[in-house]
Amino acid sequence: MPDLLIELFSEEIPARMQKRASEDLQKLVTNGLVEAGLTYASAAAFSTPRRLVLTVEGLLGESPTTREERKGPKADAPEKAIEGFLRGAGLSRDQVEERETPKGNVLFAVIEKPGRPAADIIAEVLENTVRTFPWPKSMRWGGGALKWVRPLQSILCILADEAGHSVVPLDVDGIASGDVTRGHRFMAPDPFSVTSFEDYSVKLKRAHVVLDPAERAEAIWNDATNMAFASGLEVVEDAGLLAEVAGLVEWPVVLMGRIGDDFLELPPEVLQTSMKEHQKFFSVRSTKTGRIERFVTVANRETADQGATILAGNEKVLSARLADAKFFWENDLRVAKDDMSVWTQALENVTFHNKLGSQADRIERIAALARELASVVGADPDQAEEAARLAKADLSSEMVYEFPELQGLMGRYYIAASGRDDAIAAAAQEHYSPLGPSDDVPTAPVSVAVALADKLDTLTGFWAIDEKPTGSKDPFALRRAALGVIRLVLENRVRVPLGQWIFMRLARTNVHIEFTSKKYSTDEVSKLVEQVDPELAGQFRNSAFQQRYDHYVTGATLKDSEAKSIDLLTFFHDRLKVYLRDQGIRHDIIDACISIPDGAPAVATPNNDDLTLLVKRAKALNESLSTDDGENLIQGFKRANNILTQAEDADGVEYSYGADVKFAETDEERTLFAALDEAEAKIAPAMETQDFTIAMSAMAKLRTPIDAFFEAVQINADNQTIRRNRLNLLSRIRTLCLSVADLTKIEG
Amino acid sequence: MSDTPQTPRSFQEIILRLQTYWAGKGCAVLQPYDMEVGAGTFHPATTLRSLGTNPWSAAYVQPSRRPTDGRYGENPNRLQHYYQYQVLIKPSPPDLQELYLGSLEAIGIDMALHDIRFVEDDWESPTLGAWGLGWEVWCDGMEVSQFTYFQQVGGHDCHPVSGELTYGLERLAMYVLGVDHVMDMPFNDPDAGIALSYGDIFKQTEEEYARWNFDVANTDVLLRQFEEAEAECQKILSLAAEDPKTGKRIVMAHPAYDQCIKASHMFNLLDARGVISVTERQAYIGRVRALAKQCADAFVQTRAGGWSPEASA
Numbered sequence A: 001m002p003d004l005l006i007e008l009f010s011e012e013i014p015a016r017m018q019k020r021a022s023e024d025l026q027k028l029v030t031n032g033l034v035e036a037g038l039t040y041a042s043a044a045a046f047s048t049p050r051r052l053v054l055t056v057e058g059l060l061g062e063s064p065t066t067r068e069e070r071k072g073p074k075a076d077a078p079e080k081a082i083e084g085f086l087r088g089a090g091l092s093r094d095q096v097e098e099r100e101t102p103k104g105n106v107l108f109a110v111i112e113k114p115g116r117p118a119a120d121i122i123a124e125v126l127e128n129t130v131r132t133f134p135w136p137k138s139m140r141w142g143g144g145a146l147k148w149v150r151p152l153q154s155i156l157c158i159l160a161d162e163a164g165h166s167v168v169p170l171d172v173d174g175i176a177s178g179d180v181t182r183g184h185r186f187m188a189p190d191p192f193s194v195t196s197f198e199d200y201s202v203k204l205k206r207a208h209v210v211l212d213p214a215e216r217a218e219a220i221w222n223d224a225t226n227m228a229f230a231s232g233l234e235v236v237e238d239a240g241l242l243a244e245v246a247g248l249v250e251w252p253v254v255l256m257g258r259i260g261d262d263f264l265e266l267p268p269e270v271l272q273t274s275m276k277e278h279q280k281f282f283s284v285r286s287t288k289t290g291r292i293e294r295f296v297t298v299a300n301r302e303t304a305d306q307g308a309t310i311l312a313g314n315e316k317v318l319s320a321r322l323a324d325a326k327f328f329w330e331n332d333l334r335v336a337k338d339d340m341s342v343w344t345q346a347l348e349n350v351t352f353h354n355k356l357g358s359q360a361d362r363i364e365r366i367a368a369l370a371r372e373l374a375s376v377v378g379a380d381p382d383q384a385e386e387a388a389r390l391a392k393a394d395l396s397s398e399m400v401y402e403f404p405e406l407q408g409l410m411g412r413y414y415i416a417a418s419g420r421d422d423a424i425a426a427a428a429q430e431h432y433s434p435l436g437p438s439d440d441v442p443t444a445p446v447s448v449a450v451a452l453a454d455k456l457d458t459l460t461g462f463w464a465i466d467e468k469p470t471g472s473k474d475p476f477a478l479r480r481a482a483l484g485v486i487r488l489v490l491e492n493r494v495r496v497p498l499g500q501w502i503f504m505r506l507a508r509t510n511v512h513i514e515f516t517s518k519k520y521s522t523d524e525v526s527k528l529v530e531q532v533d534p535e536l537a538g539q540f541r542n543s544a545f546q547q548r549y550d551h552y553v554t555g556a557t558l559k560d561s562e563a564k565s566i567d568l569l570t571f572f573h574d575r576l577k578v579y580l581r582d583q584g585i586r587h588d589i590i591d592a593c594i595s596i597p598d599g600a601p602a603v604a605t606p607n608n609d610d611l612t613l614l615v616k617r618a619k620a621l622n623e624s625l626s627t628d629d630g631e632n633l634i635q636g637f638k639r640a641n642n643i644l645t646q647a648e649d650a651d652g653v654e655y656s657y658g659a660d661v662k663f664a665e666t667d668e669e670r671t672l673f674a675a676l677d678e679a680e681a682k683i684a685p686a687m688e689t690q691d692f693t694i695a696m697s698a699m700a701k702l703r704t705p706i707d708a709f710f711e712a713v714q715i716n717a718d719n720q721t722i723r724r725n726r727l728n729l730l731s732r733i734r735t736l737c738l739s740v741a742d743l744t745k746i747e748g
Numbered sequence B: 001m002s003d004t005p006q007t008p009r010s011f012q013e014i015i016l017r018l019q020t021y022w023a024g025k026g027c028a029v030l031q032p033y034d035m036e037v038g039a040g041t042f043h044p045a046t047t048l049r050s051l052g053t054n055p056w057s058a059a060y061v062q063p064s065r066r067p068t069d070g071r072y073g074e075n076p077n078r079l080q081h082y083y084q085y086q087v088l089i090k091p092s093p094p095d096l097q098e099l100y101l102g103s104l105e106a107i108g109i110d111m112a113l114h115d116i117r118f119v120e121d122d123w124e125s126p127t128l129g130a131w132g133l134g135w136e137v138w139c140d141g142m143e144v145s146q147f148t149y150f151q152q153v154g155g156h157d158c159h160p161v162s163g164e165l166t167y168g169l170e171r172l173a174m175y176v177l178g179v180d181h182v183m184d185m186p187f188n189d190p191d192a193g194i195a196l197s198y199g200d201i202f203k204q205t206e207e208e209y210a211r212w213n214f215d216v217a218n219t220d221v222l223l224r225q226f227e228e229a230e231a232e233c234q235k236i237l238s239l240a241a242e243d244p245k246t247g248k249r250i251v252m253a254h255p256a257y258d259q260c261i262k263a264s265h266m267f268n269l270l271d272a273r274g275v276i277s278v279t280e281r282q283a284y285i286g287r288v289r290a291l292a293k294q295c296a297d298a299f300v301q302t303r304a305g306g307w308s309p310e311a312s313a
Helices: A015-035 A078-089 A117-131 A197-206 A213-230 A239-246 A267-281 A308-337 A341-349 A359-377 A381-391 A398-401 A411-416 A422-430 A445-464 A478-491 A499-517 A522-532 A544-581 A587-594 A611-625 A628-651 A666-690 A690-701 A703-712 A720-740 B011-024 B096-106 B169-177 B198-216 B220-236 B253-272 B278-299
Strands: A003-010 A044-046 A049-057 A066-074 A097-101 A104-113 A154-159 A165-167 A177-178 A181-182 A190-193 A233-235 A254-260 A282-286 A292-299 A351-353 B054-066 B082-088 B116-120 B121-123 B130-139 B144-155 B163-168
Touching: A003 A015, A003 A117, A003 A181, A003 A197, A015 A044, A015 A049, A015 A117, A015 A213, A015 A239, A015 B011, A015 B116, A049 A197, A066 A078, A117 A154, A154 A181, A154 B198, A213 A233, A213 A239, A213 A254, A213 A282, A213 A292, A233 A292, A239 A267, A239 A282, A254 A308, A254 B220, A267 A292, A292 A308, A308 A398, A308 A411, A308 B144, A341 A359, A351 A359, A359 A445, A381 A411, A381 A422, A381 A445, A398 A411, A411 A422, A422 A445, A445 A478, A445 A499, A445 A544, A445 A703, A478 A544, A478 A611, A478 B116, A499 A544, A522 B121, A544 A587, A544 A611, A587 A611, A611 A690, A628 A690, A628 A703, A628 A720, A628 B278, A666 A690, A666 A703, A666 A720, A690 A720, B011 B054, B011 B082, B011 B096, B011 B144, B011 B169, B082 B169, B082 B198, B096 B116, B130 B278, B163 B169, B198 B253, B220 B253, B220 B278, B253 B278
Parallel strands: A154 A177
Antiparallel strands: A003 A049, A003 A154, A044 A049, A066 A104, A097 A104, A154 A165, A181 A190, A233 A282, A254 A292, A282 A292, B054 B082, B082 B163, B116 B130, B121 B130, B130 B144, B144 B163
16 A cells, blocks of 8 residues: 655745645545545645645555446437436447336446546646645746746655655646655755655755644744743743744744843833734743843754854844834833823824714714713713823824734823823723623723723714624624623623613714714814703703704604614624523523513613613523423413413403402412412512512412412303403413513523 | 855945846846836836736846835934835746845855745735735845735736845845944945945935925925826826827837826825825825826737737737
8 A cells, every 4th residue: 555745845835824735735635535536544744834745644556446327218218318318427329238127128327437546546636736725825926827825846746655656747837746855945955856755754854854843833942941941031922923933944943032131121012012023033031020031033044153143133133123112112102291192183184984083083982971981880080081082092103003913002001101090091901802702801990981982982983874794794893892892881780771872872973974964164063963962952942053953853863863773772682692692591581681572663771771780680580490480480471471362362452450359269369369469569679679589589489379370260261250350360470570571582 | 155255345335246146147237217216116127017928037226215214314224215126037937036045145145154034925016006925035034125926017917927026225235234224334345535334325315305205395286296197197098009290109108107106206205294194095095006007008008018919900
């Protein structure tokens, strides 16, 4: 059984693509071989910056002969049918058999495919693989039409067994296969031939190429940590960087260098980001102070001077880079200490969205909202407003222009440097959070106020201009923003009537857009927006703008804002369901607590727009429903509800009150009356005080009397008084249960 | 590697060695284009000549201007006016990487002591409607060149593909010469009777241009010039191929492209003056790109761009 070795040798493959490419090579070639009948014992793929390598062991020497029998039409079938069958089978009329069957004489084709030598199959499969390789980006070169990630220079493809090795002949656009490869670009550039995978690995290593990326990464990490340890330091772990660096070298040589003293006082994040992004250096820090003091770089070769020239060059480049960073840092600090007004003013010229104005406009809105939210989250309103005004100022800073990933963090440094309260500084960094379902949620009140204001402004703004996420498209990350609001609210137990807040913001934005598009002066617009804030709308009378106000605000704009806020609230509910599903709470339980009657227009109600309350109820209901009583109560409730609904439909009346214990005929009825009285007495005050667990368990206790009632009593008694009384009793069950949650929404 | 030449001693020696090297490899050594451009790629010897099927092989120095990079000559590495060395060979030869490495040796970089790396860097010029794949070339962690296989220019697929090499001359020379501040770099032979440093020649101009670029340039004039260049470019390209005076077929791709270059530079100046907002930026870039595409369309209708009466018949 021969072994197959393939090497696709090219100009430097981007580090980030190598791993996936070696996996694709293995998958495409082995799948192709197996499809053609060539099975194998094992396979492995490797990559270096210049080569993709696949070794397949224990391959069949040739594919097995296959025999396929196809049943065709009857022998006396129309000529066309027979022709079609023959064409499909690739045979002539005299090559097919006629067999007797219960249905008459039928044609049968026996197609025998002789086995093919492995080399033929490999050549086909490999050529096809090269031509259709799924590179994320590929290119042409020279005068050719072939595409590869960078110019493909040679193809090594050999089959080897005990008897020796042979080249699998193939030619892809003038690149002929062979058994020759080359070593390290600089340390061993001469070509050499190989006879097997083992021979290949050994000779490669001798030619200063470590084939296995995992081996390179491990060598780099070991050398780096040892070197750091010897100096009483430690390497800052970075798996992504390690993988990338391992993809940039064939012969890793680890070197540790110094960072100029001038730069050691830069914030550690700046040092680390600059070294990583620009130079792909690892940061090395003191184990005692945590301060970053050195760097580790990985060269691709050994040199006679033990890397001294290389290291000196790298140190010099780093100094130039850090000199830039330091220049930015010092310039920025000057602006920061000078109150950052240059930065906030500069944001007036930066468009946030052409329908939603500049970044400065946006910050203005966020600041107003943060101020309003401050009292709700327990922050000082002045601090919250100031924090919001400064939170995005660093977007104008030189450092963030250079390293966008440092936004927020730099803001924190700069605001602190301006002498402001740490709560304001922290908000700059924390207001972007949470960025995902597992990211930390800020808890400091000022940060929470700004984070909520930022996200609510984004959501209401994009809702106002109809830029909602659709399907997989969410270019403004609005789902993430909504989840952020949900997590901020829930984890900080914030109590806000979300629907009302949304409506206020949306109406304001809508009116702003409306008036801007009508080309009123900025003054007019700002006055109007101020005036038409729905909060103040009630007091708004007899202004010069009354007419416009009436037209835009009480008219189409108000309706539009209402519709959009309801839509946005529903979007929040949908996000909430996704979020709670991951915590084991079913969507129907949340629906039951949102409790919007079917067909009714969805509106913000105290039940559904206070997310903290909503989730508290959902959790209590979830808990209650997971008990035996709770589960059975649902059945009892549904039964009561069904009978009642049917009777109401049939009689054309609503049975809503008037059940009287004096018309009760059985003990079970009387027991139910008593139980309902008792439950009502508990549930009403518990709901009032939002003690949902008490309310739910009081409700669940109804299970036994309800079950007993249905067991013993026939609702549709002949006596109409008794029947009405019983229906009214069912109505009490329905009303009481619905006061806790809309149990009709519960599935199953 | 055995006969690695001696380390050069001046900025101009590095340029001269590159010229000699690439001339020796068969390139036509051209002169800089006589207009303000942001990079060597804008030279029609690259932009236009990378289009069409005719073979091409050229190398040249191109003074380049990036008004926003001005630092009054104070930053050791940043200049608003600097030099690029540009090589364009079409079709890209199979040994272009080796040819390139040879050029580094020619300017005194000893391959046995330095760490040369090809690090992914895909090139895209939104203003030229062009892109290609390649690398930035690192020498001991420093980017010394851009290496690109052009895939598309002016919206046209490149067939055949050109290989483009761009050397940032100041940075490369500072490294080779071991200079820390660009202004300290010897421009001519440091032992010459009148030895001139880079700063002797350019410190003052960096100051002058930085002031003008950032604070003085009349934005109304720049804007008008942008619009005039745009209009002129479009007018040139709207004319019929046949010249009514000579009766010859003369497609004026180059004069039109000059106007495109001019518009691009005006945009860069406006940008440095800080009067272009982020959204407007995209619109301006789009307008320049539209011109570049039309110029490319025109160039492929010329003989140099591969047009022939036979082929078009």
